[in-house]
Amino acid sequence: MSLVTLLPTLISAHGHVTGIVADGTWYTGWNAEMKYQNPIPATAGWQADNLDNGFVTPSDFGSANIICHKSAKNGNTYIPAKPGSKITFLWNTWPVSHKGPVFDYIAPCNGDCATVSPSSLKFTKFNQGAWISGSDPGTWVTDDLVKNNNSWTTTIPSNLAPGNYVIRHEIIALHAASQANGAQAYPQCVNFKIEGSGTQQLSGGVTATSFYKATDPGIQFNLYSKFTGYTIPGPAVQKLKRGERGHAREWIGEE
Ligand SMILES: [Cu+2]
Numbered sequence: 001m002s003l004v005t006l007l008p009t010l011i012s013a014h015g016h017v018t019g020i021v022a023d024g025t026w027y028t029g030w031n032a033e034m035k036y037q038n039p040i041p042a043t044a045g046w047q048a049d050n051l052d053n054g055f056v057t058p059s060d061f062g063s064a065n066i067i068c069h070k071s072a073k074n075g076n077t078y079i080p081a082k083p084g085s086k087i088t089f090l091w092n093t094w095p096v097s098h099k100g101p102v103f104d105y106i107a108p109c110n111g112d113c114a115t116v117s118p119s120s121l122k123f124t125k126f127n128q129g130a131w132i133s134g135s136d137p138g139t140w141v142t143d144d145l146v147k148n149n150n151s152w153t154t155t156i157p158s159n160l161a162p163g164n165y166v167i168r169h170e171i172i173a174l175h176a177a178s179q180a181n182g183a184q185a186y187p188q189c190v191n192f193k194i195e196g197s198g199t200q201q202l203s204g205g206v207t208a209t210s211f212y213k214a215t216d217p218g219i220q221f222n223l224y225s226k227f228t229g230y231t232i233p234g235p236a237v238q239k240l241k242r243g244e245r246g247h248a249r250e251w252i253g254e255e
Pocket of ligand 1: 014098
């Protein structure tokens with residue numbers, strides 16, 4: 001055996017969501033090491049085969065792996081929250097080199113999120129950030145995420161109707177995205193039980209397998225070039241329109 005084969009494989013560091021803070025309370029996300037525990041701990045975070053802190057490649061953007069990460073299995077508990085709740089996703093680490101967009105999507109489970117078929121989840125994008133300024137490589141929201149102790153905070157949409165939902169939080173790293181199939185998607189799904197008295201039912205969501213194409217300008221993108229803009233991939237962000245009291249609000253507009 002040569003010395004080289006004794007060296008650990010060097011994997012460029014990426015990350016995963018170890019925890020979620022909702023209205024100030026901490027909940028376990030998902031750590032791939034937990035799959036070796038017996039029984040596997042019950043978590044609101046969906047399980048996935050991301051022990052290597054790995055990612056989903058553009059060649060997999062049309063497959064089930066993009067929905068909630070590789071070989072995902074439903075989370076089996078819920079995080080309680082309500083419209084307007086602050087939700088913070090805590091990444092174990094995030095390399096500053098891994099610049100790119102950050103997304104938050106939400107889908108109703110129409111029943112129990114612990115047993116829902118992932119392919120039936122229709123996601124609505126409700127929050128996103130991407131390029132901020134500069135180029136080669138410029139400043140991105142992932143730089144803010146790193147500065148905030150590898151965390152990202154979003155808000156549960158106001159007036160969202162009570163029920164069981166999956167929130168799909170995701171970073172797409174672009175550091176190798178100038179090559180075909182070089183972008184890296186890091187999705188994490190988490191079950192939420194939304195309480196309160198909201199009246200807005202979600203409609204118009206899409207399955208995650210239709211979000212991105214390998215050739216989208218925001219997926220195959222040269223971070224190390226002079227650029228003056230960035231085309232954010234995926235569906236448009238849907239915003240709640242403020243309705244009159246007692247009237248259903250509707251989703252409108254793009255951002
Ligand atoms: Cu990496």
